[in-house]
Amino acid sequence: MTEFFGNAAYFAVLACLGLYQAGAWLKKKTGLAFLNPLLVSIAGGVGVLLLLRVDSTSFARAAQPLSWLLTPATVCLAIPLYRQVRLVRKYALSLLAGIAAGVAASILSVLVIALIFEMDHAGYVTLLPKSITTAIGMVVSREQGGVENITVAVIVLTGVFGNLMASPLCRLFRLTDPVARGVAIGTSSHAIGTARAMEMDDVTGAVSGLSIAVSGVLTVAAAAILGNLV
Amino acid sequence: MKYLRQFGLILLFSFLGEALRALIPLPVPASIYGMALLFLALAAGMPLSAVEDTGDFLIEIMPVLFIPAGVGVLGCWGELKAMLLPAVLCVTLVTCLVFGVSGCATQALIRRERLRGGNGK
Numbered sequence: 001m002t003e004f005f006g007n008a009a010y011f012a013v014l015a016c017l018g019l020y021q022a023g024a025w026l027k028k029k030t031g032l033a034f035l036n037p038l039l040v041s042i043a044g045g046v047g048v049l050l051l052l053r054v055d056s057t058s059f060a061r062a063a064q065p066l067s068w069l070l071t072p073a074t075v076c077l078a079i080p081l082y083r084q085v086r087l088v089r090k091y092a093l094s095l096l097a098g099i100a101a102g103v104a105a106s107i108l109s110v111l112v113i114a115l116i117f118e119m120d121h122a123g124y125v126t127l128l129p130k131s132i133t134t135a136i137g138m139v140v141s142r143e144q145g146g147v148e149n150i151t152v153a154v155i156v157l158t159g160v161f162g163n164l165m166a167s168p169l170c171r172l173f174r175l176t177d178p179v180a181r182g183v184a185i186g187t188s189s190h191a192i193g194t195a196r197a198m199e200m201d202d203v204t205g206a207v208s209g210l211s212i213a214v215s216g217v218l219t220v221a222a223a224a225i226l227g228n229l230v
Numbered sequence: 231m232k233y234l235r236q237f238g239l240i241l242l243f244s245f246l247g248e249a250l251r252a253l254i255p256l257p258v259p260a261s262i263y264g265m266a267l268l269f270l271a272l273a274a275g276m277p278l279s280a281v282e283d284t285g286d287f288l289i290e291i292m293p294v295l296f297i298p299a300g301v302g303v304l305g306c307w308g309e310l311k312a313m314l315l316p317a318v319l320c321v322t323l324v325t326c327l328v329f330g331v332s333g334c335a336t337q338a339l340i341r342r343e344r345l346r347g348g349n350g351k
């Protein structure tokens with residue numbers, strides 16, 4: 001039975017689709033932000049594997065078709081980016097500078113943490129892309145020799161944390177401007193945070209969405225330069 | 231034929247990204263090159279309708295594509311345990327810091343811009 005589930009061509013993909021829908025349903029029913037569908041699906045997936053005694057390597061192999069779609073899906077992030085750039089062209093320079101400041105803060109503080117805890121290169125680059133969107137972050141981690149699976153977990157948890165803390169952090173930092181709020185949410189907690197930004201208002205949501213792609217690209221560039229510091 | 235054409239076009243940009251990735255010796259993922267090329271094509275006048283429907287579908291299913299990698303954390307529990315504290319600090323402290331720095335910088339810059347715009351009128 002374990003062998004059947006480990007090798008079945010459609011079980012892994014079906015399980016992922018089912019888990020995500022179950023997670024989305026749970027979120028809608030309870031309205032609790034920490035029950036993010038992706039977080040719930042990952043936890044549920046771990047549960048299913050432990051229950052059926054399927055090891056995660058064969059599950060990942062069976063789910064290969066999903067990974068294959070990741071590159072074209074990431075390429076398509078250009079579509080929302082293009083839609084949003086037209087909306088906020090007026091603030092282009094301030095936006096870019098703000099996002100760049102956030103990316104610099106992220107990379108420098110991860111560097112400091114890596115130095116304090118005397119982490120090796122693999123550990124450092126695993127945490128480096130933690131604030132950017134999963135699609136880009138997991139590839140940055142892989143390219144630099146990090147542990148991709150841990151990067152994904154850390155990115156998702158960062159997103160959920162940003163989603164939950166967006167409102168209190170806006171008050172703490174006295175962010176009243178919707179454009180500044182959008183930059184803060186999108187740069188610090190990517191797509192999962194953006195879900196919260198969209199609930200605030202349209203401008204915050206659009207700017208947050210735009211910040212996902214821009215901070216992702218800036219982080220790729222910075223990681224190419226600073227990835228070898230540790 | 232609509233979806234076939236759109237999906238074909240998206241795969242073309244993915245492939246161009248792959249080609250650039252092979253040509254340029256930098257640790258930049260193929261998807262980033264593809265995304266930049268698609269953005270430039272749209273900015274240069276390619277209609278959104280040429281990729282929009284299939285693109286929105288792919289973006290909708292994107293979170294599902296991360297589940298296998300996320301579940302894979304089960305296989306590297308040992309490595310995660312070794313870096314648990316720095317990882318927790320990154321998720322909490324660094325996220326707050328990035329939030330504050332990017333938000334405050336943007337707000338200050340926009341206010342300055344508006345002030346200048348106001349003086350101009």
